[in-house]
Amino acid sequence: MRMYDIIARKRDGRELTSPEIEFFVEGYTRGNIPDYQASALLMAVFINGMNERETADLTMAMARSGEQVDLSGIEGIKVDKHSTGGVGDTTTLVLMPLVSSCGVPMAKMSGRGLGHTGGTIDKLESIPGFRTELTMEEFISNVNRIKAAIMGQTYNIAPADGKLYALRDVTATIESIPLIASSIMSKKIAAGADAILLDVKVGSGAFMKDLKGGEELAKSMVKIGNNLGRKTVAFITDMNQPLGSSVGNSLEVREAIMTLKGRGSEALREICLSFGAHMLVMAGIARDTAAARSILEGNLNSGKALAKMKEIIETQGGNPHVVDNPDLLPLSREIVEFKAPKTGYIQRIEAEYIGKAALYLGAGREKKGDRVDPSVGLVLKKRLGDRVEQGETIADIYVNGGKGLKEAINILEMALHISEGKPDSLPPLIYKTIEN
Incomplete structure (x- = not known):
């Protein structure tokens, strides 16, 4: 079996066999298949897709690439x-x-x-x-x-996935x-x-x-x-x-x-x-x-x-x-109020920006190994569709030593959109449930 033939097969829009998928995952995990060939196959999959059977085979091959946790010693359905x-x-x-x-x-x-x-x-x-x-x-x-x-x-667990994701x-x-x-x-x-x-x-x-x-x-x-x-x-x-x-x-x-x-x-x-x-x-x-x-x-x-x-x-x-006294949890020494710049309704909240504001404060990490400050972050006082008055506090910023405060405020200004009219509709909490 050759990696060249596997790449050509998927490039031409054909199905990969179970042994071909296993060969690729095992070979790449062990370092026997170079990045340039793995990249070519990934791009072929990106363009031509995989059917239900191929995707299941790829999943199992990656699951078997490392340790599989045995939970049989635990009673009941996990x-x-x-x-x-x-x-x-x-x-x-x-x-x-x-x-x-x-x-x-x-x-x-x-x-x-x-x-x-x-x-x-x-x-x-x-x-x-x-x-x-x-x-x-x-x-x-x-x-x-x-x-x-x-x-x-x-x-x-699934080391093949880690290598393939990085690629x-x-x-x-x-x-x-x-x-x-x-x-x-x-x-x-x-x-x-x-x-x-x-x-x-x-x-x-x-x-x-x-x-x-x-x-x-x-x-x-x-x-x-x-x-x-x-x-x-x-x-x-x-x-x-x-x-x-x-x-x-x-x-x-x-x-x-x-x-x-x-x-x-x-x-x-x-x-x-x-x-x-x-x-x-x-x-x-x-x-x-x-x-x-x-x-x-x-x-x-x-x-x-x-x-x-x-x-x-x-x-x-x-x-x-x-649990009895949540104030025993670490909290930042300073809380800064973020106030509404005008009166109106919360029309849109850019959730990703909210997460990035917390990241600047030190609540998250930009790369593996970064230290996290458990005591900082944000507490929003309003949700989509809520009315706010100019000068009203719409978020509390928990900050230590001013780290990231300026950036967090700038991001919050972009994240929270206030307009005169109420939103036409609000998104549901759950869109769909899929069982098969």
Whole structure:
């Protein structure tokens, strides 16, 4: 088998066989196939696409390129959740305690933030003492004991994806649905979950900017998961404004706590109830989403989900008292009010800009290895369609030593659009749910 023939086959718009895809992924991962040949094949895929079978084969080949996590030692159906990335997206911090409080084992491996999207591991590490570096034995033991554990993705999971993504990044082949779908799903398959819930975000703060592209990606990933024996459901959700009101690590932890107490973001609560209901059905805890939602709401109202969050934090070495008193979380020494320049309605919010403003303050990292300040960020006081008066505070900026303040203010001025008339319509929180 020759790489030249594989490139020519896809260049001419023909299907690649399963052995050809396996040959390519294995050879490139081991360094036997040079970048220039891999780049040629990626461009051929970008132009001519891949069918459902080819995409599933590529996904499995990348999943098998490294370690595959064995979660068979965990009792019950393991349901994983993955988001394509957003701003103010604190769903995992609410979903983990909420869903695990219903008896669903939540064995979650998460990453750190890069660019304008936050990372769940960075958020949790803002809790004093919280450990995200667990051995696999600790991880599995915690899930069996309290139904939940979360750790950083330190294992050699889908190394082929890492190499191919770096190459796609410099060869203008990022925006390919088969390549995006197989990249995401290879890591989810290798992580060992029995069922997968996908949150595909669309809008100004998301990788996918329009609904059509988001729907195509969601359908592709659902087909991959189902074809590979993992029950998979995708939600297409809006990211034309931050999901919650807080953007920044400790600020988002605080918002998650307040949401579990019934005093947080209504949008965040609704998303978590919708996701959680499907997760309970996939795990066999409830017969349908209506019954599942009733269980979830009961655990929110009774404080059972909040107690589970406290238990998760304590089990992983964190200070559980932050749940009772969120002021124990690190917060910046200075809060600067950002005021409305005129009276009117919030017509548009550029969510990506909001994320970049937090990045300038130190809440995120521009490249791997950058230090993150857990105490800084933004809290928005208004959402799309809200009326504001000139001089009214529409955001609080949490800043340390003035770092990035000027840049953050400049970006907020571009991000928040105020006009005299109300918006004609507001985007829905959830556009579609795709199950097959």
